[in-house]
Amino acid sequence: MANSGIGALIDLRGIERVFYLGDSEVHALHELDLRVAAGEYVAVMGPSGSGKSTLLNLIGLLDRPTAGTYLLEGRDVTTLSAEEQARVRSTRIGFVFQSFHLVPRLTAAENIALPMMLAGIAAKERTARVKQALTDYGLADRAEHRPDQLSGGQRQRVAIARATIMQPALILADEPTGNLDRATGEEVVRLLEQLNSRGVTLIVVTHDGTLGARARRRIDMEDGSVKHDTALG
């Protein structure tokens, strides 16, 4: 199922990503093949420099592979123009970052509404959807607060609400609990898992073993390749 390639949400084949630092070439990703089916819950683990963040950026269309093909929902997205990739990110992919990446001058509600604003959705619909999201994530009384008036957990909930407001098929989380204490982190992970249980594909990059252990599928990376994938046994 996971490696059939047919009907896979993400299908990476022979991916290479080379960075040039001065004279030296760094192979951040090397001969990487990966297939993720819709609705999976995947933890990508590995030491720093193993290429897991590069992989996440690539899947999130923030970066392009040096070689190889990437099919997202059966469509080759590596050949898309930057503008088309932006549209795919807007509608299909949600990002959750370690440092939340909220716009400091915007309120929680405005931060959540940001993807809809960028997509050109009318203000009236935005307001309704933001209101629903604020309620869903327990932030109703925090709507008009700015990020610096929110706790770390609240900030990450705002970030998750923002990542899901466009109802993407895929959520990419880069160390989502990295800046949170254990209890708050636990709460955030539960939120993400709830999303996954409703059918959203969830890919979490972490080096936290306990967090990784909760995922149904675990991918261990080393030197730019997949060292171990629980789906492949």
Next chain:
Amino acid sequence: MLPFDILRFAVSAAAGNRLRTVLLMLAMSIGVAAVVVLTALGDGARRYVVNEFSSLGTNLVIVLPGRSETGGFNPANAITGTPRDLTVDDALAVRRATAARRVAPLAVGTSEISTGGRLREALVVGTTAEYVEVRNLKMGQGRFLPDDDWNHGAPVIALGAKVATELFGNATALGQFVRIGDRRFRVIGVLASSGTGLGMNTDELAFVPVATAQQMFNSNTLFRILIEARNRDAIEIAKQQVRDILKQRHEGEEDVTVITQDAILATFDRLLGTLTLGVAGIAAISLAVAGILVMNVMLVSVAQRTPEVGLLKALGATGGVIRSVFLAEAAMLSAAGAVIGYGLGLAGAVIIRTLYPALPAYPPDWAVLAALGTAMVTGLLFGVLPARRAAALDPVLALAKR
């Protein structure tokens, strides 16, 4: 992204960094204010001069002795050499010109006027009855010089308002006698106060019949002949007729200069209009400097907001959206700065008008439009580079930046 949202986002970004916003608007407003104030000054000077000339009279043709332009060779020049003086007979002859409505000869000299122990130096103008109409002057009391034979002057005098007050105080000047040199004159009129006209203050003049003045100054020449044409269209005809008459009288030699008030006006109008354009150009340099500052500030803004740009890209913003957001911010701040500068400029013009009431320092409409337009264009133009730079940022690197 909807246009209104772009604008709102730009506003929040501008409000997010007050100092940057204030600096940018300040630069832009100084530029616009400079253009508004300087053009107000330039145009004020132009209006001032034009007004001064207009107050000379209407449809005026002025004859000066001597020729200031070079003409073709005239055999008469070889014999006479020096130009003939203008005489009262010349002025009388000029009255024959059909296009001329009124003619006033002018003989001028400085003399002391005294009465009852008071003495004042004044410019004594020898002229005729029509002078008061030619110059559009008003009488305060009495009447102006009598309309009699130009070659025989009566011992009468009309005083400028200031001369009258200085000689007689609050007492009535009318009917009193004043003395100029060894002659006695009866005051028959006092002119209404009219203020300055081309630096020559009519209030400080004394008018006597032209023949009397010539006797007094022991000369038979005229300083000027003023001619009022029948109407505006007749000015050129009058000029030609006057020239022809005087040429004929001066044995075919064209040894006078005939100028029209319109020509002087047009020359000054052009001259000072160019001057205004010049200062506007100089002021526009400050707008260009403001534009460069806009670019600088926006580039810093892009650098500071790199993570935000990365985030916007991750959230699905296209390069076009990012460009619009930054461009909108530059345009908005430029526009706000321009409007503030316009206000400051108008205030500056008010201050100038208060300090120098004679100077009608109003900025011309074209300058205001040009200043606001230039501010917007420079703001946008110099906003393009930072906006493009923001749009071109690599999202991965942008997000990673702290």
